[in-house]
Amino acid sequence: MKTITKTVLLSSISISTFAQFGLSPAQRDSINKLTTNDHNNILMQLGIERSQLRPGPSGNPKDANAANSSEEKVNQYTLPDALVLKNGKKVKTTQEWLEKRKPEIVEDFESEIYGRLPKNIPSVTWKVISVKDTMIGNQAIKEKTLKGIVDNSAYPTIKVEINLLVATPAQAPKQVPVVLEFGFIRSPFGPNTTQPIGLGSSGEPTWKEQLISRGWGYAIIDPSSVQADNGAGLTKGIIGLTNKGSFRKPDDWGALRAWAWGASRALDYFETDKEVDAKRVAIEGLSRYGKAAIVAMAFEPRFSLGFIGSSGAGGVKILRRVFGEQVENLASSAEYHWFAGNFIKYASKLTPNDLPVDAHQLVALAAPRPVFISSGSPQVEGQWVDAKGMFLGATHAGSVYRLFNKKDLGTMDFPKLGMPLVDGEIAFRQHAGGHSTGPNWSTWIAWACRYWGDCK
Numbered sequence: 249m250k251t252i253t254k255t256v257l258l259s260s261i262s263i264s265t266f267a268q269f270g271l272s273p274a275q276r277d278s279i280n281k282l283t284t285n286d287h288n289n290i291l292m293q294l295g296i297e298r299s300q301l302r303p304g305p306s307g308n309p310k311d312a313n314a315a316n317s318s319e320e321k322v323n324q325y326t327l328p329d330a331l332v333l334k335n336g337k338k339v340k341t342t343q344e345w346l347e348k349r350k351p352e353i354v355e356d357f358e359s360e361i362y363g364r365l366p367k368n369i370p371s372v373t374w375k376v377i378s379v380k381d382t383m384i385g386n387q388a389i390k391e392k393t394l395k396g397i398v399d400n401s402a403y404p405t406i407k408v409e410i411n412l413l414v415a416t417p418a419q420a421p422k423q424v425p426v427v428l429e430f431g432f433i434r435s436p437f438g439p440n441t442t443q444p445i446g447l448g449s450s451g452e453p454t455w456k457e458q459l460i461s462r463g464w465g466y467a468i469i470d471p472s473s474v475q476a477d478n479g480a481g482l483t484k485g486i487i488g489l490t491n492k493g494s495f496r497k498p499d500d501w502g503a504l505r506a507w508a509w510g511a512s513r514a515l516d517y518f519e520t521d522k523e524v525d526a527k528r529v530a531i532e533g534l535s536r537y538g539k540a541a542i543v544a545m546a547f548e549p550r551f552s553l554g555f556i557g558s559s560g561a562g563g564v565k566i567l568r569r570v571f572g573e574q575v576e577n578l579a580s581s582a583e584y585h586w587f588a589g590n591f592i593k594y595a596s597k598l599t600p601n602d603l604p605v606d607a608h609q610l611v612a613l614a615a616p617r618p619v620f621i622s623s624g625s626p627q628v629e630g631q632w633v634d635a636k637g638m639f640l641g642a643t644h645a646g647s648v649y650r651l652f653n654k655k656d657l658g659t660m661d662f663p664k665l666g667m668p669l670v671d672g673e674i675a676f677r678q679h680a681g682g683h684s685t686g687p688n689w690s691t692w693i694a695w696a697c698r699y700w701g702d703c704k
């Protein structure tokens with residue numbers, strides 16, 4: 249089986265590698281032009297001149313403007329307190345958190361970072377496309393492929409069909425827990441033969457095999473079937489459909505929320521699937537899909553567990569921390585489409601220190617449900633994702649978990665490579681491999697079974 253080599257530094261991967269996979273130069277050109285158009289439009293709506301946009305640092309450590317990768321050069325910053333209301337009062341009970349503070353934080357994330365879901369999102373009808381008794385490795389599975397057909401009667405020019413694959417152990421005696429990955433599905437959905445990005449590292453069974461041998465299932469949702477991974481696509485896909493093909497407004501949703509919305513629709517389907525226990529569905533993703541996974545955990549209470557792989561900036565890494573990828577990179581035309589247009593303000597007229605919230609509060613929105621934050625080793629993965637910044641996003645969410653009498657990471661000290669911090673509802677492990685969740689699967693599974701049962 250072909251595997252993706254994990255030894256490349258993430259910073260050396262072109263930002264749009266995934267998005268532009270398999271495209272001709274002419275198609276790329278057209279996407280780039282439309283993206284620039286869309287980026288220009290949102291800058292105009294925000295009253296920002298292109299010259300006012302601060303450029304982000306380079307992901308290439310050899311460049312003169314390379315992103316900071318030295319702990320000594322990290323800036324001082326003050327994080328907004330997850331448990332202090334805007335009126336200055338301290339939150340003391342879970343009720344105050346749920347009724348007062350959480351809505352404030354949700355509002356800030358929606359208006360300034362990830363965008364709001366529109367009121368008029370059409371319904372999705374799930375259709376089973378194929379059912380197959382097949383094998384994964386040497387284990388028998390039942391594999392289904394589905395399409396979630398979005399009702400486009402209000403704007404028939406835009407068609408959205410969500411691709412989903414679900415695999416469960418053959419002849420499972422009862423409904424099984426499932427891990428839903430934001431990833432890639434092989435045929436029958438087209439020529440893309442890319443393997444899922446959370447692939448097991450060489451020498452280990454793949455994540456799929458590990459889950460099946462545990463008696464659990466796996467599923468893959470193809471995010472780009474919900475919303476394209478570029479700015480050009482913002483007037484199409486589910487975002488374009490709800491806007492009837494027009495440009496976004498500054499607080500409209502970006503691709504991360506759209507992908508997370510798609511994952512929620514997959515969860516709707518799981519509730520009707522007699523092979524799946526919809527109360528035990530985890531969400532998993534790597535990199536930009538790791539960002540989507542924490543957004544899904546934060547906004548969708550039905551996800552039982554999270555596995556957040558190398559999510560970096562825009563995921564669980566503290567945005568105020570000057571190390572690795574920066575807000576300025578996220579606001580560029582290559583990545584702004586993941587977010588609400590308003591987020592661009594923080595790379596121009598405002599700074600990351602002006603953000604009303606930071607990544608620890610995104611993790612806190614998942615409380616009290618368990619989340620596992622995963623990273624690779626700096627030597628192999630590079631420093632772009634900022635493993636320590638992600639660790640800090642996890643530690644600073646601790647106060648909210650403790651309010652629920654749940655266990656946080658239990659330390660403020662960044663653990664050594666490979667050290668699993670897995671005793672609580674917030675977990676963290678930096679594995680020794682590259683840009684992958686692969687080497688952390690066995691640790692994740694051992695942690696997850698505490699919540700899902702069947703630990704023996």
Ligand code: GCU
Nearest residue numbers: 258263535536537559560573
């Ligand atoms: C780029 C980008 C990251 C992103 C990554 C990926 O490196 O800067 O924010 O996580 O691509 O998704 O592969």
